[in-house]
Amino acid sequence: MNIASIEEIMGQLQHMSVIVxxxxxxxxxxLIVTNYVERKKEGVVSIxxxxxxxxxxxxxxKVLIVGTMFLLYENRFFDIGFQWYMWILGYILYDFTVFFVHYLGHxxxxxxxIxxxxxxxxxxxxxVVARGSIFDIFLTPFNFIWLPILGFHPFMIFVIEPIARLYATLTHINEKVIGxxxxxxxxxITPSIHRVHHAKNHIYLDRNYGETFSIWDRIFKTFQKELDNEKIMYGIMHDKLNSESFSDVQFLMWKELWVDVKNAPTFSDKIKYVFMPPGWNHMDGGIMAKEYRDKARLERS
Incomplete structure (x- = not known):
């Protein structure tokens, strides 16, 4: 495979967004016609x-992403070709990076x-795939922008990334379609496994960060299967956020972070509110996902 053939594949993948x-x-x-969707405005907000x-x-x-990738490629550590096994290696490295960035996002x-x-x-x-932050450009590019420094040509990444995103799209399909x-x-990472990731049930919190392969979650002990007797409740643990409100979805968490930082008594606490996990507070440390999960497991047992 050469650059010309890769460019041809990239051209075909450009239509993927329209298909998705x-x-x-x-x-x-x-789902609306069959009355399975309860919150019909959610789809509008997502799109x-x-x-x-x-x-x-x-x-x-072109400046921040493509330009940076080609700059890194010009200063690459290794000369990696386009052999089939390098494509597999590139996909695996990309998928692990998605897992890691996704973990940081939680x-x-x-x-x-974001x-x-x-x-x-x-x-x-x-x-739900379309439901992303307007500040997403400051997070998602880190899934792949660094790979050219290892020697992966940016064009390889521009093929790998949309294929992986297409697979990730299908993991969001409704449970009435795929069980x-x-x-x-x-x-x-199947639709069932990813549904767990989107659950706000305490036992499911902050599990299953992978995009394509579930191996990473198994290695780092963040894997959780969908339980037969634990119906999934989607969303986040937030009583005031309206999932059908664009302003709530995009800005409410930022507003609350600003209030916490503003009211924190010390500079150290202000910094912690920014970098500690969601749920942390300066008064008693707060309750974070692990404590909710541990308590839920104890109650089940």
Whole structure:
């Protein structure tokens, strides 16, 4: 495989966003007609969020993303070719990076204000894929922008990344369409496994960070299967956030972070509010996801 053939593949992948958007709208329409979607405005908020978050990518991607990637490639550590096994290695490294960045998105509060937007939906369907923060450009590019320094040509990444995103899109499909696939769970992030990730049930909190492979969650002990007797409740642990309100979805968590930082008694506490996990507070340390999970497991046992 050479640069010319890779460019041809990239050209074909450019239509993927349109295909994904079409799939979202079709599934959403079917779910509305069958009265399975309870919050019909959520899909509108998700798609509007997608359109707005695309603007900074459109305006800045060639400078901030593509330019940086080619600069890193010019100073690469290794000369990596286009052999088939290098494509596999590139995909694996990309997937691990997504796992790591995703973990940080749940573990650092100001990053959660960006990534948490994706979790605000209380119905699960393909439109949830479009539900992202308008500040997403400051987080998601780190999934892949560094790979050229290792020797992976940016064009390889521009093929790997949309293929991985397409797979990630399908993991958001509604449970009425695809149920559990227990035999696939051992290798891949299936829709069932990813539904757990979107749950606000205490026992499911902050589990299953992988995008394609479930191996990372198993290695780092963040894996949780969907339990037969624990119905998934989607969304985030927030009593005041309206998942059908664009302003709530995009800005409420930022407003609350600002209030906490402003009211923190010491400079050290102000910094901690920014970088500690969601749930932390300066008074008693707060209750974070692990404590909720441990208590839920104890109650089940």
């Amino acid at each position: 958007l079409a799939l979202m709208i079709v599934e959403w329409g079917i 509007v969020s997608y359109l707005l978050q695309s603007i900074p990518y459109f305006l800045l991607s 573990s650092v509060r100001f990053l959660w204000c 990534h948490g937007v994706h979790h605000t939906a209380e119905d699960m369907n393909l439109t 559990k696939e227990k035999w696939l769970d051992k290798i891949l």
